[in-house]
Amino acid sequence: MPVITMRDALNAAMKEEMRRDPSVFLLGEEVAEYQGAYKITQGLFQEFGEWRVRDTPIAEEAIAGVAVGAAFVGMRPIAEMMTFNFSLLALDQIVNHAAKYRYMSGGQIRCPMVMRGPSGAAAQVAAQHSQAFESWFAHIPGLVVVMPSTPKDAKGLLKSAIRDDNPVIFMENEVLYNLKGEVPEEEYTIPLGLGDVKRRGKDVTIVAWSRSTQFALQAAELLAKDGIEAELVDPRTLRPLDEDLIFESVRKTNRCVVVEEGWRYAGFGAEVVDRVQRGCFDDLDAPVVRVTAADVPMPYSKMLEKAFLPQPERVVEAVHQVLYR
Amino acid sequence: MTKDEALRLYRDMLLIRRFEERCAQVYVEGKIGGFLHLYIGQEAVAVGAMSLLRPDDYFLGSYRDHGYALARGTDPRPLMAELYGRSTGISRGKGGSMHFYDVPAGNFGGDGIVGGHLPLAAGMGYAIRLRQTDQVVLCFFGDGAVNEGAFHEALNVSALWGLPVVYVIENNRYGMGTSLDRASSVKDLYQRGSAYGIPRRDVDGMDLLTVRGALAEAIDRARREKRPTLLEVETYRYRGHSMSDPGKYRTKEEVEEMMRHDPIVRFTSVLTEQHRVAQSELDAIDKDVQAQVTDAVTFAETSPWPTNEELFQDVYVRSPYIHAKTADNDPAWRAAQKDDRLPEPFAPWVQPAAPAKVES
Numbered sequence: 014m015p016v017i018t019m020r021d022a023l024n025a026a027m028k029e030e031m032r033r034d035p036s037v038f039l040l041g042e043e044v045a046e047y048q049g050a051y052k053i054t055q056g057l058f059q060e061f062g063e064w065r066v067r068d069t070p071i072a073e074e075a076i077a078g079v080a081v082g083a084a085f086v087g088m089r090p091i092a093e094m095m096t097f098n099f100s101l102l103a104l105d106q107i108v109n110h111a112a113k114y115r116y117m118s119g120g121q122i123r124c125p126m127v128m129r130g131p132s133g134a135a136a137q138v139a140a141q142h143s144q145a146f147e148s149w150f151a152h153i154p155g156l157v158v159v160m161p162s163t164p165k166d167a168k169g170l171l172k173s174a175i176r177d178d179n180p181v182i183f184m185e186n187e188v189l190y191n192l193k194g195e196v197p198e199e200e201y202t203i204p205l206g207l208g209d210v211k212r213r214g215k216d217v218t219i220v221a222w223s224r225s226t227q228f229a230l231q232a233a234e235l236l237a238k239d240g241i242e243a244e245l246v247d248p249r250t251l252r253p254l255d256e257d258l259i260f261e262s263v264r265k266t267n268r269c270v271v272v273e274e275g276w277r278y279a280g281f282g283a284e285v286v287d288r289v290q291r292g293c294f295d296d297l298d299a300p301v302v303r304v305t306a307a308d309v310p311m312p313y314s315k316m317l318e319k320a321f322l323p324q325p326e327r328v329v330e331a332v333h334q335v336l337y338r
Numbered sequence: 339m340t341k342d343e344a345l346r347l348y349r350d351m352l353l354i355r356r357f358e359e360r361c362a363q364v365y366v367e368g369k370i371g372g373f374l375h376l377y378i379g380q381e382a383v384a385v386g387a388m389s390l391l392r393p394d395d396y397f398l399g400s401y402r403d404h405g406y407a408l409a410r411g412t413d414p415r416p417l418m419a420e421l422y423g424r425s426t427g428i429s430r431g432k433g434g435s436m437h438f439y440d441v442p443a444g445n446f447g448g449d450g451i452v453g454g455h456l457p458l459a460a461g462m463g464y465a466i467r468l469r470q471t472d473q474v475v476l477c478f479f480g481d482g483a484v485n486e487g488a489f490h491e492a493l494n495v496s497a498l499w500g501l502p503v504v505y506v507i508e509n510n511r512y513g514m515g516t517s518l519d520r521a522s523s524v525k526d527l528y529q530r531g532s533a534y535g536i537p538r539r540d541v542d543g544m545d546l547l548t549v550r551g552a553l554a555e556a557i558d559r560a561r562r563e564k565r566p567t568l569l570e571v572e573t574y575r576y577r578g579h580s581m582s583d584p585g586k587y588r589t590k591e592e593v594e595e596m597m598r599h600d601p602i603v604r605f606t607s608v609l610t611e612q613h614r615v616a617q618s619e620l621d622a623i624d625k626d627v628q629a630q631v632t633d634a635v636t637f638a639e640t641s642p643w644p645t646n647e648e649l650f651q652d653v654y655v656r657s658p659y660i661h662a663k664t665a666d667n668d669p670a671w672r673a674a675q676k677d678d679r680l681p682e683p684f685a686p687w688v689q690p691a692a693p694a695k696v697e698s
Binding site: 038064065067069070072074075077078079080081082083084085086087088090105106109110114115116117118119120121122123125154155157173174176177178179202204205206207250253254255256257 | 396427428429430431432433437439440441446447448449450451454455456457458459460461462463464465466467468487488491492494495498499651652653654655657659660661663664665667668670671675678679680681
């Protein structure tokens with residue numbers, strides 16, 4: 014199986030879907046002539062031309078609104094946010110329009126669009142450019158929220174997101190763009206709302222998504238040295254959430270830690286914990302513990318940035334806590 | 339314009355007025371709830387514009403949206419039922435006054451966020467360019483919307499990319515209770531089009547034929563030249579911003595002065611002078627319209643309420659790309675349907691024959 018980067022996997026997903034369906038088009042800042050701020054859209058402008066790969070002004074509300082309006086009349090737009098930090102300027106189009114028109118119209122309208130781009134912390138870009146907003150989008154009925162952690166998942170999930178008839182918020186991670194992994198050569202899609210066990214183990218369940226899976230995997234390696242086998246469950250899609258897969262694992266391990274790159278306060282991890290304590294109450298041998306970012310804006314200094322993020326060592330500590338070690 | 343065409347336009351304006359007068363009445367009676375923004379006084383804008391659209395064109399408007407749907411020919415029965423919150427409503431009781439949609443008629447609503455639908459209009463225009471058809475998009479909004487960022491972002495990309503959208507500012511002089519003088523640094527709102535190099539024009543919105551002339555030119559430009567236009571249509575709402583607004587920010591004299599330019603009265607003189615329409619003919623139309631509105635109220639009042647199951651419908655589209663087992667854990671996904679639920683066409687309105695007089 015070929016080994017490629019997350020970047021190339023995302024690029025291949027868009028290229029294949031644009032070849033397959035002429036209603037798919039892409040728009041965003043620097044997506045065409047510049048070939049993408051993070052080079053995710055490399056080569057697409059050359060193949061598909063300016064109407065299907067559209068450079069936009071720096072106008073996030075227009076980017077999102079044009080995508081939503083085009084989707085309402087049958088197109089399948091992919092709106093790239095250079096980063097999800099800037100999606101706050103487009104939030105009205107997503108929350109009040111993309112997510113609402115089907116309901117407000119009594120089922121007359123659909124919005125088959127994808128908004129995608131990097132989310133989460135990058136490297137030393139400080140408070141306005143290092144934020145994890147998945148909890149915001151996952152809160153909104155009408156949206157689908159996807160956060161892949163491997164190249165294979167990224168490609169299969171993005172293809173499903175493009176073909177799906179609902180508005181999909183597809184949150185990538187800048188730090189993962191160079192992550193390499195095996196990606197099947199043949200055509201495949203991965204259903205939205207289907208989680209995946211990234212590591213098998215019997216002693217504790219770690220639930221993590223996107224870049225947090227890296228922290229969790231590193232923690233699992235450290236724990237393995239002490240004879241603790243952690244199972245890593247990656248839901249891959251936060252809305253709808255594959256709680257069955259999480260429950261299945263917790264019922265086996267009886268212990269659960271949730272790791273997220275976002276803030277603790279009202280973070281998505283709290284939703285996971287709520288479901289686990291209700292769904293697996295009789296199976297739990299310890300309260301579920303969360304490992305999150307610090308509840309402060311992201312600082313610039315690399316030492317403070319490290320302290321802010323959920324490091325593998327903190328995941329190890331949390332696992333010890335639920336194992337009473 | 340033939341006499342029949344002129345009478346049709348007159349009837350459309352009158353239908354909006356009588357429909358909304360009845361809305362105000364039943365609102366006060368507590369039969370409909372929420373916000374109710376009346377269009378009374380602005381009828382010439384919706385009717386003039388809609389009379390020029392092709393069946394395959396698209397339009398969007400603000401939350402003061404009853405007039406667009408009625409002028410486009412959507413049956414008043416599901417519209418009134420929507421206000422009553424019944425499951426027979428055009429939006430199945432989920433939208434209310436601000437959210438009338440009729441997708442088969444190209445009506446994409448009824449947006450509740452000031453200026454929020456302008457980027458959507460640009461997106462529909464973009465889709466038209468991608469598909470290389472000659473449809474157009476009409477986008478109506480109030481004078482309040484021109485100060486929103488969305489207005490500027492939408493106008494810029496529409497001009498930049500050549501999108502077939504006609505942006506219609508319905509300048510009724512007040513954004514809720516704030517007069518234009520207190521909200522806009524530039525008083526001639528159409529001039530804002532100059533910032534984006536967009537063809538622009540100031541139009542008397544109280545005169546149906548003037549509105550039609552300006553719209554025809556703008557629609558033609560969009561259809562043939564793929565260029566947007568910004569029209570400032572000067573109009574006036576006789577009622578408050580919504581039903582809860584006593585309108586203390588403007589004088590009685592101002593309102594009375596504007597009512598002297600009433601678009602329906604003005605068009606009546608065209609009918610009687612140019613088309614030799616008799617007053618008795620106009621009276622008969624009014625009677626027919628009032629009967630149609632009464633029929634719509636009866637339809638609404640006798641329609642069923644939505645069931646609790648309907649609460650979860652219409653959030654998502656059921657799709658093969660969503661893992662079925664996960665979807666089944668969530669009531670909104672369980673209730674999701676694969677197809678869109680488009681409104682069923684109603685039989686055209688026919689006034690019931692008056693019962694024959696029985697001699698006593």
